[in-house]
Structure formats: C-alpha cells, structure tokens
Amino acid sequence: MNKTPETTETSENIKFMQGNDVCAQGALYAGVEFFAGYPITPSTEIAEQMAMQLPKHGGKFMQMEDEISSLCAIIGASLTGHKVMTATSGPGFSLMQEALGYAVMAEIPCVIVNVMRGGPSTGLPTHVGQGDVNQARYGVHGDHAIIALTASNHQDIFRMTVEAFNFAETYRTPVILLLDEMTGHLREKVVLPEPGAIPLVKRLRTAVSNGVDYHPYLPREDGRLPMSDFGEHHRYNVTGLYHDMWGFPSEDPKIVYGLIRHLFDKIENNIHQIARFRKYYLKDADILLISYGAAARSALHLVENRRRRGEKLGLLELQTLWPFPGEIIREACRNVKFTIVVEMNMGQVLEQVRLSVDTPEKIFLANRIDGELITPTDIRNIKRVIQGKGI
Amino acid sequence: MNKTPETTETSENIKFMQGNDVCAQGALYAGVEFFAGYPITPSTEIAEQMAMQLPKHGGKFMQMEDEISSLCAIIGASLTGHKVMTATSGPGFSLMQEALGYAVMAEIPCVIVNVMRGGPSTGLPTHVGQGDVNQARYGVHGDHAIIALTASNHQDIFRMTVEAFNFAETYRTPVILLLDEMTGHLREKVVLPEPGAIPLVKRLRTAVSNGVDYHPYLPREDGRLPMSDFGEHHRYNVTGLYHDMWGFPSEDPKIVYGLIRHLFDKIENNIHQIARFRKYYLKDADILLISYGAAARSALHLVENRRRRGEKLGLLELQTLWPFPGEIIREACRNVKFTIVVEMNMGQVLEQVRLSVDTPEKIFLANRIDGELITPTDIRNIKRVIQGKGI
Amino acid sequence: MAVKDYIRQRFFPHMWCPGCGHGTILNALLRAVETLGLKKQDIVMVSGIGCSARISGYVDFHSMHTLHGRALAFATGVKMSKPELNVIVPMGDGDALAIGGNHFIHAARRNIEMTAIVMNNRIYGMTGGQFSPLSAHGSMGTTAPYGNIDHDFDVVELATAAGATFVARTTTYHVHELSDFIAQAISHKGFSVLEVLSQCPTHYGRRNRVGGAVDILKTYKNNTVRIGSDKKQENPDLIERGVFVKKELSEYCREYDRLIAREHREAE
Amino acid sequence: MAVKDYIRQRFFPHMWCPGCGHGTILNALLRAVETLGLKKQDIVMVSGIGCSARISGYVDFHSMHTLHGRALAFATGVKMSKPELNVIVPMGDGDALAIGGNHFIHAARRNIEMTAIVMNNRIYGMTGGQFSPLSAHGSMGTTAPYGNIDHDFDVVELATAAGATFVARTTTYHVHELSDFIAQAISHKGFSVLEVLSQCPTHYGRRNRVGGAVDILKTYKNNTVRIGSDKKQENPDLIERGVFVKKELSEYCREYDRLIAREHREAE
Amino acid sequence: MKKKQYKGHKIERSWCKGCGICVEFCPKQVLELDAEGKVSVARPQDCICCKLCELRCPDLAIEVICTEPGTENGHE
Amino acid sequence: MKKKQYKGHKIERSWCKGCGICVEFCPKQVLELDAEGKVSVARPQDCICCKLCELRCPDLAIEVICTEPGTENGHE
Amino acid sequence: MEKTRFLFSGSGGQGVITAAILMAEAAVRFESLNAVQTQSYGAAARGGATRSDVIIWDKPIYFPKVTQANVLVCLTQEAFNKYQETIRPGGLLIADSGLVKNTEKIDARRMQLPMYAAVMDTIKKPVVFNLCMLGAVISATEIVSVDSVKRLIAERFAPEFHKTNEQAVDLGAALVQEFYSTGRN
Amino acid sequence: MEKTRFLFSGSGGQGVITAAILMAEAAVRFESLNAVQTQSYGAAARGGATRSDVIIWDKPIYFPKVTQANVLVCLTQEAFNKYQETIRPGGLLIADSGLVKNTEKIDARRMQLPMYAAVMDTIKKPVVFNLCMLGAVISATEIVSVDSVKRLIAERFAPEFHKTNEQAVDLGAALVQEFYSTGRN
Ligand SMILES: Cc1ncc(C[n+]2csc(CCOP(=O)(O)OP(=O)(O)O)c2C)c(N)n1
Ligand SMILES: Cc1ncc(C[n+]2csc(CCOP(=O)(O)OP(=O)(O)O)c2C)c(N)n1
Ligand code: SF4
Ligand code: SF4
Ligand code: SF4
Ligand code: SF4
Ligand code: SF4
Ligand code: SF4
C-alpha cells in the first residue's frame, strides 16, 4: 500500500501475499536465525514460512511442544548470539507471560509476534480482534516496561517486523509485534525492500577481552548493554531473580531498585526513538481519528473519503503502542474539536489517550467487538452521534 | 485489627496466625469444597492449610502438576456444583492466564488467590510487591471484565476471602484475591467470626425441571445465571468459544456482541455492589491518601500519627481493585488539596485514580519497588515534597 | 436407547471433513455407551481444542470443550469432585501429547478413573496439517516441508511407563474392536488410555501422499496386527493392536474418600 | 584443572543446608567435567527453580537460572542454536517431573544431545517440603499431612518410554558411580537422563522420620542394588542403579544440520 | 446361530458426505455412491447384515435394519 | 597397584557445615566433628587415601592430599 | 478506473479462493494495480458457503472487505442464497447455470454460464472448474487480462497441468463471448 | 502502655522465630493486647542472621516492621553485628554473653546473659535455648507474663516436653533476676 521509499518496484520484488508471510519475510530480512513456535490460528502461516525458509538461509525452525517452551527456546538461542522470534495468538500469548517476564528481567533480545484474534479465551479463532493491547503491557506479573509495535498494511508489517528486531537488539529486550487476524490473513501488494534499504541493528557484543571482568548487566553510558555470546570467553549468569551487574541474584534493596529503574528507563527514556506512527492530514484536521492495525485501514478509508468531500478529518495511526507515545498524542489532540479512538476492543488505547491529554472529555471511542472488522460506516456513525447529528 | 462487629471475642475465636492461614480459614468459612494448587512462595501456606483442613470438612485438596492444571481442575470441580479455590503467586498467576480467560468466558465461579511478591519474573520470591494489579485486570488475552479484591489486615483478609466466594457465586465469575507477601506472612490477631456472622451466597441453581429446556447462558432479569450441576438432569455445553445461550459455539456477530456485553455489564453495572473500601477521616481531610494491601498499613500508620498532631490526613483504603471504583474515588478526591496514591509498584492504581478524577494533576504517587515495605516515613517525605517543603 | 438418542442431532451433519476418522470414533463411542447401558446424565465428556475436541459438542452428555491440551486437567476436577460420574476425555494427538503431554502423564500416574481416548491422526488437523509428536520420523507436514526430523512417541509405552492401569490401541478400521475397547476402558476402575489411529484425509493423507480416507483405512488394515501375532516377528514395522495393560491399583478418588472417612469429624 | 577452578568460589559456602545431597552432586559433576577435560566456556548449565537449580550459580560455566520446570526448553534453544556447546541441565524432581514433565518427555523424544540430571530428593525442597511426583505413595509432606495418596513416577521407565537414548540411575552415596555416570551421560551423543537420589535432610528427612543426611545416605546404601543383582529378585523393593539404556539414534541437531546442508543455497 | 434377516437401509442423506468408506469395505459390494456423491443401496439383496457400513460411517449416516432370527421386529 | 601415600587433609573450615557425612562414611574413622561442629582430622595416620570423604562432601570443604606411588608430588 | 469489488462464493472443494487469489495477484504483479483479497476462515469456512473478497483499484485500498459487490460470483445455490443480497444494484452476477437456479429476483445483470457442464464435457476434470470460472470472470470484467492470469498460472502450477489449465481459462472466456453473442440474460 | 518493638535475631537452627511467635501470640491470646510478628524469608533467612520482628501494643498496630527496636535480642555475633544499629537510643539489648562479644559501643542498656551456657549446664538440651531466651525477654520486659507464655507452650508442644520447656523459661527468667541482683552492666 505505502511504498518503501528506498526501494524501486520491479517485477521481482512486487509480491502479493498474506500479512503473516510478509512478517516472515521481514524477519528473514532482519536476520532471524532461530524460530521456535507452536501452531495456532491465525498466526500459523508465520511458522510454516519459517519452517520452509529458515533452513534455506542456514537458520533453524523448531516446532516445540507448546508456546511456553517456544518462548523459552528462543530466549536460550538468543543467548548464543542469534536473532530469534516466535509467533502465536491470544491463547498462546497468555501462556507465554511467565517466560516473557523472564526475557524482560534477564534482558534478552527476542521478538514475539501475536496475531490477535477475537478473545477472551478460545473466543473467535478465525476472526479479528485487538483485545490484547493491554495484555502486551500488563500480562506479565510484576511491574515492568515493554515495547509493542503494530502495523496496518503489508508494507508496514514488513518494516515493523524489522524494527521489532532492531529495537530488541538496541534495548536488549523482548519486543512484541501485535498483528491481527485481518492483516495477517489479508493478501495485498508488498514491495520487498532491497538488502540494505532498511538499516539493521546488529547484536551489540562486548569489546571486553578475555580475562577482563565483563559485566553483562552494567549499562554503558548510552544505556545499552553489550552482550557476550554463550560459548565465548566470558562466562556469566542469567537469572529471572533480581541480580547484580554480573547477573547473580541479589536482594539488596539498592540493587533491586537500580535494576527495576533501569528496566523502565531504558524503554521510557527512549520513547521518542521508539515511537513510530503515521500522520494523515493532521495539519488542518478539526476531527482527529487515532487508530492502529486493521482498524486503521477503516479509519483511513473514512478519512480519505471525507476529505474528498471537504471534511477536515485527520488520522494518527499508531505503530508503537508501548511505550505509549503520550506526548505525540497530546500534541495531535491539542487543536482538534474532538478525537475518536478507533479500535476493536473496549477502549484500551482510549484509556491511554485520555491519560495523555488535558481534555479527556473530548476523546471518544469508535469500537467493534463482535469479530467483524470495524467499517468506515461504523466510525462515521459514531462521529455523527458525537456531532449531535444522531446516526 | 478491626473487629468484625458481628462477633464477640472469646478465647476460642481469637487467633494469632499468618495472613495466608487466615485466608484458608476464610475459605473454609465460605464453604470451599475443592482446592487444587501448586506450591509457590509466598502463597504455599494456603495450600498447606487446605491439605490439612479440607479432608476434615469432607472437602478435597489436590496438588496438581502445575498452576495451569490447578486452575483447570477447580473450574471442572466448580461445574459439578462445588465452591472452589486455588492460590498462587506471580509466576503461577502468569501461567494461569489462559485458563482464567476460560473461566471468564464460560462464567465459572471460582476464587484465585495471588499472594503478590516482588516481580517481574522470579523477581523477589520472599519480598513484598504489588505489581500484579494490572495483570489481574489485563493478563488475559482479549478484553473482558474481572473482579479483584484485596485486604490489608487479617480481619479483612478473612472477610474479603468470604466476599470473593460470594461475588464468584453472585456474578458467576472468577474472582481474584490479591494478597501480598507482607500480609500473607505477617502474624497478627484475628477474631474468627461465628457461623452465620458473615452472610454466604450459595450456588444459584436452576429451578427448571427435567425435560424443560434449560439455558445455562441466559441471564435472568436480575442479571444472574442459574446453574445446573454436572451430573444433574440438564446436560449442556461449556466452551471457551463464543457461544449461544445453550453454550454451543457461535460466530454470529450478534451473539458475539451480546455475550461480550453481558460479560462486561454483569460486573461493571454492579460496581456499587462490588466496591469494598474503608474510609478513615475522610470527612474533613485536606490531604487524601489512597492505598490498599500492605501499603495501606503504612498509610494508616502515617494518618493516625499525623492526626494526633492535628494534621488533616485521610485515607481511602481500597478493598475492591477491579472493577475500579472510579466514582467513589472521584467523590473522595473532590474536596482535598491533593491526593497521594500509596502503592508498591510504578503507579498502577495511580493511573486509574487519574482516569477517575477531574484534576489528575493533583494526584501524586508514593511508591516503593525495591522489595521492602513502604514506610510511613517514605510517604511523609513524598508528602513534604508535594507541599514544597523538600524532604 | 438407540445410538442417535445419545447425540445432539441438531448439529448434524457434523463439521468434520468427509471420511474423517473422528466421526467413526464418535460412532463407536456411542455404541460402547449404549452397550454399557450408561445414562446420559451420568457421563461427562471433557475435550480440549482440535478437530477431535469437537466431539464433545455432538454427544448429549454433560460436555466441556476446554483449552488446547488441558482436557485431562479439567476432567480431573470434575471426577475428583463428583466421583460417581463417568468421565470420558477424547483428545487429539497434539492435544494429548504435545501441549497436553504433562497432564497426560500425571493423570496416568495418579490413576484417577477416567478414560482418555487419543484420536491419533498423526497431524494437527484443526490448524491445517502441522506435524505432531505422533507423526512418524520422515513424514510431511506444513511445518515439516522437508520431512519431519522429530521422533514420535509410542503412546502405549508412554502411558504404561507413566502408570496408566489400562492401555490399549486400535484403529478406525477395526470398528468392533474399537467399540469393545472403549467399553472396556470406560469400565476400568482406574485411568484408562485408548489410542485410536484415526484418518485425517484432508491434511495427513494429502500431504503424505497416502491418499484419501479409504486408502488410509487400508493401511490400518494391512499394517497392524493383534498383540502377539507372529506377523510382528516377521515384520517389526507392523503396529500392534490390543489391550497392552490391564491391572489393579488403588484408584485415586477412592483413596481420597478413605482419607476423608478417616479424618472427617462431624462439626469440628 | 583442579575441581575448585570450575566453581565460582566467591559464593561459597553455598546456600544449601548442611548435608544436602545437591552439594554432593555438584561435587561429582565437577569431577566428571574434569575427567572429560572439558573447557569451561564450552559448557552451558541451564537450571530451573528450586534448591537444586541453584547449582548453576556455583559453576564457572555459562549459566542460566531460568523458570521452574522450563530448563530443558531453554536448553533446547541453546543447544540447537550452537550445537558445539555441551549443555547440562540439572533439575529438581518437581522441576523436572511436576511442572516440567512435558519438556522432559519431549526433549527425550527429540533426542537432542543434552544431559538432564534429575536431583531427586522426592520433595519440593525450596518451597518447604511439599510432596512431589517422585514422592512415594504414603510418604509425608506439608501438603500430604495424612500421607501421600499419589503414585510416583519411575523416572527411568518414563525417560525410556519417552525416547531417551541414555538412561541411568544412582545416588549421592555411590559417588564414584555418580561422577562416572555423569561423565558417560555428558559424553553420550543424544539425550541422556541421569536420576540421582539426593537427600533433603531438612524437609524430606524430617517429615518422613528417616533422620538426617547420614541416615538417608544409609538407606541409599542399603536399599539400592546394581541392575541385574540377585538381591532384587529376593527383595523387589530394592531400587536398581546402573545404566538402563544406552543406544544409538539419529541426534536432532545433526539431523537439522543435514537438512540445512541439503536446503541451504548460497544467497538465494 | 441363525442368520439375521435384512429389512433395509436407513440413510440420512443429508448427513452422508460421500466418503466412500461404507462402499469400499462392504464385504458384499452392496453399496455405491450415486451421481450426487451420496451413498445408495445398489444391491440390497446381497446384504448380510454385518453392519460394518453402519459402524464405520464417520457421519452416522447409515443404519442397517435387520431382524433377529426368529423375530419380526426391526431394530435389534 | 601400590598404595598412595597420605600427605594431609586440606579443609576449608568456613565451608564445612558439620553434616557429618565424611565422618560417618570414612572407612577408617579418620575424621571427627570438633566442638564447633566442624570436621577435624582425628586419626590422620589411619587414612588410606580413598578420598571418599572428599567425594561425598556436599560442601566441597574437604580435600585429601596424597602422592601417587613413586612420585612425591602432592595433588594427583 | 473505478474501484471494483468482487465477491467469489461457492463450496469448500471448488477452488473458489484459489481463483480469487489468482485474479488479485495477477492484477498486482502484472497490471500495476492494487488489490486486496480476504476470505472466510474457520467454522464459517467449513461446510456451508466459502467466500472470498477481492477489491481491485489503481489507488491504495484500505478497507478490505466487500460489503456491496460490483461482481458476485456464485458456484452453488447455497452460496447464492447467502450472498445474493450483497450485490450492488446494477452489479454483475456470474453464476453457474447448472448449479444455481432462481436468480431472477436480484437487481443486477445476470450472467449465468454452464461452466461446470462445459468443463465436464470438454476437459472432463472437475478440478479446473475454478479456472474456467476465473476465465469467465476476467473476460466479463476486463480488469485483468487473460494473458496475465495465464502467466501467473504457468508460474504457479506444475508444467504438466499447463495445457489443461489454459484450456479451462479459455473455456470460461469463450462462454462469456458466447453469452454476449447469444444475448442471453 | 508504650508501643514496644522487639527485634529477635540469631542463626538458623536456634528457634529465634518460634520464640518471637510465642511471645506475640501469648500477648494476643492471653493478655488482650495486639501484636504483629514478621520474619525474614528466603535468601535473607538462609545462612547469615535470621530475624523476627514483633510489635506489642494495646492499640491497633499498622506498620508491622521494626525499624528501631526497643528491645534487641541477639543470639549470635553475626546477628549482633548486623542488627546493632537498629536499637533505639536507650533501648534494651538482650544478648547471650557466651556467643556475643564486644557490645560496648551501643547506646542502650545491655543485658548480657549466659543463656546458652546455663541451658547446657542445667537442662543439657540445646533445643530449649530459645525458650530460655524467651523467659529472659519476658521477664526483662514485663509485657507478657510468664504464665501466659507457659500456658501457650503447654498448648503447643507435646506433654513429654512440658517440664523441660517450663524449666527453660524459668531459667531465662532467673538469669534476669540474677542479672538485676548482681547489678551487672
Ligand atoms: C494454547 C493453544 N495453542 C495452540 C492452539 C491451536 N490449536 C488448536 S487445535 C491444535 C492442534 C490440533 O491437533 P490435534 O490435537 O492433533 O487434533 P486434531 O485437530 O488433529 O484432531 C492447535 C495447535 C490453541 N487453540 N491453543
Ligand atoms: C511457576 C512456578 N511455580 C512454582 C514455583 C515455586 N517453586 C519454586 S522451587 C519449587 C519446587 C522445588 O522442588 P524441586 O524441583 O524438587 O527442587 P528442590 O528444591 O527439591 O531441589 C517450586 C514449587 C515457581 N518458582 N514457579
Ligand atoms: S482436518 Fe482432518 S482431522 Fe480435521 S475434520 Fe478434516 S479430516 Fe478430520
Ligand atoms: S531444603 Fe532440602 S533440598 Fe533444599 S538445600 Fe535444604 S536440604 Fe537441600
Ligand atoms: S460411510 Fe457414511 S458418509 Fe461415507 S459414504 Fe458411506 S454413508 Fe456416506
Ligand atoms: S450391513 Fe454389511 S453387507 Fe450389508 S451393506 Fe452394510 S457392510 Fe454391506
Ligand atoms: S562432609 Fe563436608 S560439610 Fe559435612 S562434615 Fe564433612 S567436611 Fe563438613
Ligand atoms: S580419604 Fe578415605 S580414609 Fe582418608 S579420611 Fe577420607 S574417607 Fe577416610
């Protein structure tokens, strides 16, 4: 849909494929070397692509016994110095929460794709939903910070997959890519970027030489923590307990405080580096839509449509959901008459938007929760009601 | 600490015990008949008490292979018409999220105790934390509503445990009881109420007779859904998929919408029935503290202390965390100079308080996240800073 | 009672593909229940998630369609809290032995009187043909496009080692045996496991070039033998059918009831 | 290299209780590694959560202290992504066979070259003495105050049935055997399982009235025999020690490498 | 044992998915698939009441009505 | 095989937790627990260098120094 | 160009979805157009009518579902019954004349073609029924060229099926021409 | 009454926590007082010094930890070293005179009693060391009566230990009386 500027279209690189396949292609582009997963609708195509493609690239695919072991396995593989990924959907993502917290605590780069379907529970396996946004942030016990990305079209799915790997490496953290059934199963055009067109972040490895004390959990001045692969000279400890700069358990309140602060700060202090979004007609908009994922397609459809009729609608499409880009939202909402958050849940991003602005009473929700894609008409109707025009 | 008004103290019913044991006593009082669990610090004493006590009461305790199966087993047992419970801590609670969503979706009464410890991940197994408040609400994939209760002292732990069972039966829903390491392990006085002193809600069973069509998922006019025990005449289906009023899977958007609305409404429309809290000196307070669990003990300590010196501090202690009692908060905050939320996480209840009030800029956070109990002095220092007096 | 009185006819024709073996297992199960003369309200069927798991929607018993892999855990709660119920737990091969493997071995270990039926089509049917822990080394699946390098479990051996006190195996071709073994398994006073080779023509058959339902049934006919048959000596690749284990061991619910009888004092 | 060069001395004395068998296993493991002449950076130790799991903090290898029950899943990722490493996975009995049972049987099934050491004290030590799936029927634990009614797994049988290609058992009394078996297990080209009976005087000993560390070691001495010993005939309650399984089967990492060699085209 | 007497097939046409299992494994080739791919009883006279078709049908679509020797009632 | 020659015990006193395992299972009763409950070498002369104490100690607190027959070096 | 919304419907094994994808993919890869394709999954796709939505346009396409179809393709009666209401007034219905009856009441151009019968008559392989339908659809709508579709088919399927496949596409196209020439409707 | 904060410390097997609980429980159940008791768990409790906090008051007690102890009880040197700073100026230190040395520098009343030695001398069972300590503490602080504690001990432990236990408590109390009478410190 949106071209990657760096890449010219040729008959070679124009593809027509499912969003899930695009995600797999993005991961290969980013350099994924190990994938472990367990099939689940609507994410299975990612695993299937990985099983097909990885061996061709010298990488490895494993089908594990469940989702728990899938995430555990990629964490293990990440420690040997590889870029790793798993993919699942709601029920599997719920099962992964314990190991996700481990990856947060032990600061292990990895990418977890959750192709959202209708929840809760088994819910609607083959229908779209966006109910896992807050779970991505809060599903893990204990307070922590996390990066979660999303995308609404195939060109962006590709790019956000690559970004997910880049952020995972930059911030030494698990990154969640929240796709949805609609975009995952949708087929549309995508232009595969040429190698080098999107910059890749490599694993940052320590320069400390053998025999010199290496501190796996001591951030550099720029906040990054160089790693050392298992199998290299430096031997250190990795644990999910609070730990000191060598990775050994500690209950010292000062060390505990330092670590939890670090885990938050490395993400939240870099919110401007991590925030990804697209702005459509924001400059002169008097009604703002905020949306993401499949819902953003409907929002954009409405915006384009109404713009043609002269209505000043604008759309802020979020691609970074966590850390929540509150300042950008605040800025965007400042000069509009009102804002409609368009999403397919009971208002998870809505709440964050309200927390971000000065006038929460001017933020409204257009949502749909019945497993069907919200339509441009649904949004228009809500807009009319807000404007006092009824439906 | 606080006497149950219904019960007079006798040397028989005054006990000195751990909060976890009190919780077990409360569950027995409420009529728990089946407990399945897996040991984990700092909740294990609850399981141990259950193993000891249940057979004496004709009930059953099972130690399962993990936390997942523990929650599954009690859900199964609930369907045969029994009151059921499990207890765990953060890592186990993370593992329970998938089955928790099932209980929400299939509307199974059950009580899940999470004795919170320092997180994320293995974190600080033997230290206090309150980091799972948002997880209790959002740990499950897919949007949904939930009831979560807490308590700060043994008399209230007893009562809230009973309430948890009562709410589970009333609303046909899982109820989460969020205790913490400090209160769970603390020993203090508790006066065990006499039988009958606290009203108990029995399983609501259908009056529909054999041969007449019974609808397990058709709410009565008062919103409650009578159940029929497995083994009785009515045979119906239970599923985690969206389902119709007989419990059979459906993808019909109307049915889906109806069910998800029902799942929200039965909880959120009854927020006033479910909200439990304690008010200390609210009438004339000009500085309000809002707190819960172990942190509320420190808050109350400070309040009592300052009141003796004439300072107008007040405390609103929350015992119902979800559904969040926004209106009560709004009311309490209206006339104070500022509010301090006292909790042991990065501000989870803080966010909800801010969402509930008109002047979020007057809500401040006093927190501690290093595994130590927040002290009255910690809170006082924050208060001084807010007042512009430094520390 | 006629076989059709045990089903929820309004959901028929069922959702399984033409020729799916899971339907034959349902068929045999109903006959077993009829033979045993069980009352519908005395039976609880608990299933997980998968094509196989949909079986619980079709029977007119108390039915629970639970979570992928967790059926036995739910069933454990049902049985323990009401031991007079007959609890039948049909499971897919992935359901029972991939994600559900732990509950499988633990239920076997505890020896709770329940009947686990592994509807083994050697593939994840519901999700579209990925290999399972019961797919043979070398077989094809969408996640094994170059041939599966995993080794497969022998369900009979695993169940036996884990402690199951009744263990049997048959196929959807051997339908008399099938309903007979189901009846035996249900009647057994302890944890019983029945593995049934069941065809998935749609995914397993197609991807492994063994053809349609009829062709797969022919392989069941030709490649299996009764336990102890001489043919197995000649051709060790043949799969044995029959009752492998049938033994007495204290049953969990009964032990618990004895414990209660010992400890339960009126109004303590 | 001296045994003490393999440990992180600054953490000694270690956190285990006086007389805890887990220390003896650490002791024997270091000797096995020394005997095999392995380099420290060629070994990764992956453990779960439990008293046993703390072992990974004491060895000067690459070490991961992971989640309760999940050690083998993490280890699978380590080994698969860097097969040249020696991966050793010590686990508690609860860790390995309660919550971790599924990963245990699946690792055995796949036959990935890793060494699983089950440090079997028949109790949950870390959480204070609850019974485990390896606690004998009738034994006492804080959650079995009236005696355990669960039956226990036989780890050797379960590992064998699941497909492990090296399976052995010994005790912390038989220390020569112990380091020998560990060395054999590490050298084995496939998934190896070693069960070690290990005393927990603090919880198991006390609650089961078998006394302290010395007394438990005496039971290991008296109640176990080498496989095939005549004594077992006379007294079937004796527990056998020895190497039960040692067989060749295609190893998973190597199979995957062959697959890559076949499918990997330069710059596709 | 005397032989059972064949009375007819009861076919739930809308349930039959035409998988052909009953057809293939009928020992007497009694059954066929018709033009619409549903089972049909082509040679009723050859039926020996073995009921294998009924037992194997994955769709519960086929029932064989036979009388027990000596009785004239339908269902067994 | 010639006998090893005993040179002494190296005891990491702060590591020893006094569990008594080495004492109980020493084939020659060489060892004892002292007043503070730590291991001590009561009868060094009886030691046969079997090293069972060293191998069994859960705390890595005890090491036996012996020379190989024909050498005079300490550690084996 | 006008944005064109197709709704392909039929029953499970008919290959309706494959045909829809082929058309959309050909539009994207060989005609420099945009296209989106979606389909029903799960219970909705089992038994009953399968459905695939395709939208083709020369501008970006955001909302991907077809609520009102410009072109409705029906290969079974059940599919027709279920989806007939989605057709836009003035839209085009393409249906198999043997398998779909009683289409009179809808407010659309109706193109009923004996596709199944023709396939069975001339090619005798039911599997290419969908390609015949595809040939008819592209020929009737003229958004994607027959050549583009053939090129894609050649790329996608094994060479041994090449001839039959092309034959099926041509057959569909021919049925449309015949329809026009006989002026049926 | 004044709110009284006790900090009991010692090493793992000494039964310090049991003693602390007994005192607090006796206060609650037989003296109509309030009491809270907490202790260190986990790594903090393994090896090194164990700690148990008890607060006794006649009003409700909210914050349950002892930051500044009115009474600090130390049964090992390590515990003393670790916790000496928590004692309130003017507070009371009760320490075993055999096991804890060099207590001079703290700003508190110091009551050093040869409890372990006395137990080993007269009762010869090290397990009741903690009850001896408890006897000393209640006798020195006079918040909980010796009778209450004895009553609770009788309820809690098997009758065969009854006599020894009482003996230990009395021994502790006697050591305090002796301390007062000799006026040491
Ligand atoms: C936690 C979780 N993970 C994955 C899935 C997706 N899933 C549904 S069924 C299934 C496997 C089905 O295979 P099997 O158990 O063999 O049953 P079959 O469909 O072959 O009868 C999977 C992986 C799920 N529903 N839940
Ligand atoms: C998910 C989860 N559940 C439970 C626990 C609590 N837990 C920690 S260790 C342990 C069991 C320890 O027993 P075992 O594995 O036998 O090891 P041991 O301590 O006996 O060596 C348990 C239940 C946990 N840490 N995580
Ligand atoms: S996919 Fe396979 S297992 Fe599922 S219904 Fe179809 S044939 Fe049966
Ligand atoms: S509790 Fe048991 S297993 Fe744990 S360290 Fe102590 S003796 Fe060892
Ligand atoms: S077996 Fe059943 S479904 Fe298959 S053709 Fe025969 S009657 Fe039809
Ligand atoms: S009953 Fe037997 S003989 Fe008769 S049609 Fe059926 S299979 Fe054929
Ligand atoms: S075995 Fe080790 S720890 Fe135990 S007494 Fe001997 S030297 Fe000390
Ligand atoms: S080496 Fe052997 S003989 Fe010498 S002290 Fe140790 S155990 Fe005793």
Ligand SMILES: [Mg+2]
């Ligand atoms: Mg299967």
Ligand SMILES: [Mg+2]
């Ligand atoms: Mg253990």
